[in-house]
Amino acid sequence: MSTRKVTFQHTIEYEVINTANLFHPQNWALLSVGKIEDARRFVVVDANVEKYHAKAIREYFAHHHVEAKIVVFPGDEENKTFDHYLALARELDCFPIHRRDEPIIAIGGGVLTDLVGFVAASYRRGVPYVKVPTTLMGYVDASIGIKTGINFNSNKNRLGSFHAPQAVLLDKAFLKTLPRRHILNGMCEIIKLAVIKDAPLFDLLETHGAQGVNEHFQNEESVVLLDRAIAGMLEELEPNLFEEDLARKVDFGHTFSYGLETRHEAHLLHGEAVLLDILLSTLIARRRNLLTDDETRRIFHLIESLGFKLDASILDPGLLLASLTERTYHRNGLQRVPMPHGIGGCVFLNDIHADEIESAVEILQEWMTVNHEII
């Protein structure tokens, strides 16, 4: 027997670019990667974004003499399916693009960029793509990393890949038309980050969070808040892009939420499930003296002040425990649940028990239905 070891290192490089007036003819950001002479682009646009930007998008490519095939695709979780993946792959196959210098452009929320990313990852074994997030969830989270995926076999993101975009283009003007519920949905990921790693970001949320939500993040103070959230997220993602280290702070709020959003996909958004998980985790952390009463109260008060509407009735301890078990498989046999240790601090737990979950559910249901001052 002879052995020949094969080693190859691949550098990942992409830019996260803040821009404004993305579809203005003088703005080159959309064409900043790939060729522009005699060029084509396969562009996938979220159906709700199309409502507001259809004309501007077409005029942009026409102005630059780029032959663009614009495909309009629905957002929302129920469309993150294998059938939609196939439909999109078929559309792409009818509009052949160069394999290296005509990147696919994905303009939409996290559902669309995850789905298009997976098509880009698998078409001809991988073609380049550019992400343009149009929701807050996409802006601060889904678009800036390298994960792609679709739901499969009743499991969230069960098929997917790591496939880095060539560029991420951030234009917060898209958030102007985003419904308030989806603004709050994205806010949950910012709260996650603040609680688990960034106390000054938590302070910013207490001071400016509600105004940011009310003004769809178009106000001056929101610039600092969004920049800090994205910088914090990238600080966590960049050294661990392929998740070789499975103890990830950014998984805070993503343990019990997995079961909740899988079972209640029709009426629970990703961020809403994450927020319920954050509250449960906060109560577990309080019981273990990882948070003081005062810190616990601050977290609950922040969430109250932002005006979330949460449904306590879906908190089934059996489902939450099953979700923890599933995530333990996902995390290679250890729970690795990130828990706040003081606001802005983090420890990983591997020994969460059913009775802690039950007790947290009891307290949370009471808080959400009867008495907001029980902590």
Ligand SMILES: NC(=O)c1ccc[n+]([C@@H]2O[C@H](COP(=O)([O-])OP(=O)(O)OC[C@H]3O[C@@H](n4cnc5c(N)ncnc54)[C@H](O)[C@@H]3O)[C@@H](O)[C@H]2O)c1
């Ligand atoms: N890849 C990752 O690292 C990552 C990280 C976090 C979340 N995600 C995924 O992101 C998904 C959720 O993303 P989402 O919350 O953006 O949902 P989404 O893509 O379904 O968008 C939410 C809704 O907003 C609409 N919309 C989008 N942009 C709009 C705009 N500018 N104005 C008006 N309406 C607009 C969409 O049509 C949809 O109805 C989940 O599937 C989650 O798994 C992925």
